[in-house]
Amino acid sequence: MLLSKSCVYGLRASLYLASKRGNEFHSLKEISEELEISFHFLTKILQQLTAEGYLESYKGPNGGVRLSSNGQNATLFDLVIAIDGPGLFTQCALGLPGCGLQEPCPLHDHWVEARGKIENMLKRMTLNEIAEEGKEKHFRLTAEGEFSWQ
Amino acid sequence: MLLSKSCVYGLRASLYLASKRGNEFHSLKEISEELEISFHFLTKILQQLTAEGYLESYKGPNGGVRLSSNGQNATLFDLVIAIDGPGLFTQCALGLPGCGLQEPCPLHDHWVEARGKIENMLKRMTLNEIAEEGKEKHFRLTAEGEFSWQ
C-alpha cells in the first residue's frame, strides 16, 4: 500500500468536501457514511488536517468541516505530507540511510524518477481543480463506482 | 515506506549473495552481520525465498544459502512479488476496489504510470546483471556506504 490507510481516508474525505458545491460545512457523520469510513477514526484524521490548516471545523448542531481556503488550493501532496510525513519522497527504496547521489543503492536513480512521478501525480492539481474535472469525469471516491461531483 | 521491511531485507540479502563471486553458500549469520539485519528475522524471510525457489539452502557446518539459477536470473520484481505480493502493482492509489479504466478514481491514470515506473525499476535487470554493474559502481547495500561487489 503506497499510502497509509489514515492518509487515504484523509484524501478521500477532502476530495468529498471539494466535490460539494458552495463549500458548506458537512458533518463527519455524513462523510463517514457516504465514504464508508469509520466515524471515530475519520474524526481523528480530519482533526489532523484541521490542525494543519487545510480544513475548518465548527461545533454544534449545524457544525461540521469544510475546506479552508488553504485547503481548496492545496494539492493532495500537501495532505499526504501532513498525514504521512515526507518519507515516501525522501527515503531510499531499500531503506538505506545515506543513500543519495553520492554512494547510491542499485535502485537510486530509477527510484528518484519513479517517486518524482508519484509526487507529480499528487501535486499536479489542487483540490478545487480536481473537483472541476470530477464534474465531468465522475471520478470514483468509493468502491461503488462513479461519484456525483456537484 | 514503499516496500515492507521484510521485503527490503529480502532484496538486500539477495543482492548481497549476487555480489559474491562463485555463487557459494553463505551463512545467514554472515549475511545478517554484514547487512546489520536481525538474524532470526532474516532467517524467516529467506526461508520464504527458498520456498519460492529463488534461493537454495544447505544445513550443517558448511551450510548456508545461495542464489538458485532461478534466483540469479530473477529480477527484484520477482522477489517483491514473492514477499510482499502484487498489491503495490495492482491496487488503486486510494485503495478503492473496482477502480480501473472503467470508473477510475482521480489518481488512476497517473498512478498507473507511476507504478509502471516502479515496476520497471524492479524489472529492468536481473540480480546477476545488477551484480555486474555493481562491480564498477559499488552500489551501496548498507547504511555505511559503498559496497565491495566481487
Add this chain to the structure above:
DNA sequence: CTTATTTAAGACTTATTTGTCTGAAAATAC
C-alpha cells in the same frame, strides 16, 4: 438554563508488522 448535536481529545482495544526465542532436523567432524 436545559437538551441535543456536533467536534475535540485522550484512553483503550484490535490487528498487523516487526522482531525474538526455542526446539527440531540435517549435515560434518571426531
Add this chain to the structure above:
DNA sequence: GTATTTTCAGACAAATAAGTCTTAAATAAG
C-alpha cells in the same frame, strides 16, 4: 555415537497501525 553448526519452523513478544469508545467542550434551539 557425540558434539557442533547450520537451516527449518513454530511459538512468543514488542512495536506500530488501524480502529473503537468515552468524556469534554462548543454551539443552537427552546
